[in-house]
Amino acid sequence: MKRILIVLVIFLTTIQILPAQDFGNFPKIKKEKLLNDLDLLYQGLDKFHTGMYWYTPKDSIDFAFEKAKSKITADLNVLEFHKIIAPLVALSREDHTNVYLPDFVGEKLNSEMRFLPFVVVFLGKELYIVKNGSDLENIDLEGKIIESINGETPTEIVEKIGNLFASDGYIKTVKYSDLKGFNFSKYYFYFNGQLNQFEIKIKGINEPLIIKSQHIKTINEHFKSRYKDKIEEKEKDLLEFRILNDSTAYLGIHSFSNSDTKEKSKEKNLKTFLENSFRTINKNNIKTLIVDVSENGGGTEGNEGLLYSYFGVNYQKYKSVKAKTQKAVLNNGIDKPIKLKTYGLIERIFTTKKETDGSIVRTQSFGNGLMAFKKEPKNKFKGRVYVIISPITYSGGSEFSNMMYTNDLATFVGQETGGGYLGNTSGYSQELVLPNSKIEISIPALKFEMNVKPKLPFGSGVKPHYEVIPTFEQYINGENASLKYILEELQKKK
Numbered sequence: 001m002k003r004i005l006i007v008l009v010i011f012l013t014t015i016q017i018l019p020a021q022d023f024g025n026f027p028k029i030k031k032e033k034l035l036n037d038l039d040l041l042y043q044g045l046d047k048f049h050t051g052m053y054w055y056t057p058k059d060s061i062d063f064a065f066e067k068a069k070s071k072i073t074a075d076l077n078v079l080e081f082h083k084i085i086a087p088l089v090a091l092s093r094e095d096h097t098n099v100y101l102p103d104f105v106g107e108k109l110n111s112e113m114r115f116l117p118f119v120v121v122f123l124g125k126e127l128y129i130v131k132n133g134s135d136l137e138n139i140d141l142e143g144k145i146i147e148s149i150n151g152e153t154p155t156e157i158v159e160k161i162g163n164l165f166a167s168d169g170y171i172k173t174v175k176y177s178d179l180k181g182f183n184f185s186k187y188y189f190y191f192n193g194q195l196n197q198f199e200i201k202i203k204g205i206n207e208p209l210i211i212k213s214q215h216i217k218t219i220n221e222h223f224k225s226r227y228k229d230k231i232e233e234k235e236k237d238l239l240e241f242r243i244l245n246d247s248t249a250y251l252g253i254h255s256f257s258n259s260d261t262k263e264k265s266k267e268k269n270l271k272t273f274l275e276n277s278f279r280t281i282n283k284n285n286i287k288t289l290i291v292d293v294s295e296n297g298g299g300t301e302g303n304e305g306l307l308y309s310y311f312g313v314n315y316q317k318y319k320s321v322k323a324k325t326q327k328a329v330l331n332n333g334i335d336k337p338i339k340l341k342t343y344g345l346i347e348r349i350f351t352t353k354k355e356t357d358g359s360i361v362r363t364q365s366f367g368n369g370l371m372a373f374k375k376e377p378k379n380k381f382k383g384r385v386y387v388i389i390s391p392i393t394y395s396g397g398s399e400f401s402n403m404m405y406t407n408d409l410a411t412f413v414g415q416e417t418g419g420g421y422l423g424n425t426s427g428y429s430q431e432l433v434l435p436n437s438k439i440e441i442s443i444p445a446l447k448f449e450m451n452v453k454p455k456l457p458f459g460s461g462v463k464p465h466y467e468v469i470p471t472f473e474q475y476i477n478g479e480n481a482s483l484k485y486i487l488e489e490l491q492k493k494k
Helices: 002-013 031-048 058-071 078-090 103-112 154-164 173-177 183-192 216-226 258-264 270-283 303-308 345-350 396-406 472-476 481-492
Strands: 098-100 118-123 126-132 145-149 197-202 209-212 239-243 248-253 288-292 318-323 327-330 338-341 352-354 360-362 384-389 411-414 423-426 430-433 440-443 446-450
Touching (some): 031 058, 058 078, 078 098, 145 154, 154 183, 239 270, 303 396, 384 481, 396 411
Parallel strands (some): 384 411
Antiparallel strands (some): 239 248, 318 360, 318 446, 352 360, 423 446
């Protein structure tokens, strides 16, 4: 435990607000009101978040809150306060736990503040410039690798700004993946405040470039003029099935959301799509199936089991599904008490039971239950299976991967999943709006603990048997690097 506390001392030192930082001219909030918000935040996470202490012990979180409290020595604006509390929320180590700034903050940032004028992407731990919105238009920066910003490497920067948002367990790939696009610039601002310029070292260019910060409007104008000839990638269907050759087929399941599938996919229904796909697979005597869940962030509960049912035997996939409480009342003695509730009446009566400690657990008999799936499908696949995964493989997408991995049903290719191998805390999220800062915290209620074999390190996602990181050219052209790798390997084995 001492080791954890020492780490937290170092961690919390990095989140102190330096006097020189400029977070804009937002109104100051009274110190006492911020402390009241901090109290409600602690109560919400402690009383309602069932998985809050899964990866970070309670005494370490208590210590972190006390240190944060000691940083609030004066009135602060909403962004200064956000910098203090966002790392506390991230200690949940659960990516379903999110922090949202009030709408007026975004409006003011878009109109008044200036940012690092790049769209970027991490491919592995290499930081690439995708679009250049700076004043430097005579230098081709697209596809260039950033080696440092203001003397810090991208990895060092991620270690800092990555503490402002949660990821499942100890999964690092998510920190890099989530900072793609303009998110890197946004979180760099949330951590460092507004800077007038950036000294950027580009690989292959001897001298550092001085890049001036820009308003969002100016950045967008530069993008529009410089990238107007770029062909936008056609959005793929959420459900894809293709026979690639006489023995291999591809199944792309890019979402488990029933509503998204109904609205956006030509297939409209996952169950029917799978029935038709596996009937065709069986009819064509396909020997190798490539299942792509690399862009599957989850969706409707039960669909991960529906897909799994075509590969494995039924078993109890969850050790338990548990809520800490049915109702939590948050009261700091000053502001109006806040109530957070879990289940609706019917589900509470028919699908759960209350334990002696006041927690509520899901029973096996009704609803989704605890088993992997409800009904054995026709045309189960018995051949070789490859599963493509990535840091975007999350929630239900990662649960499917967990089941396939723990039961040795597939070879995994790509990058470590963003969702935890042990499970996640999600479902019935409640929105806690802190009354004084108006910052909103989404707090999940249900801890889904998966029934998996101890094959991977505590706090990790599913790790691929073969790691594949796309090149910049593959990324920018929308190529599926993992699929290409699998097909090349299959060709070698012929």
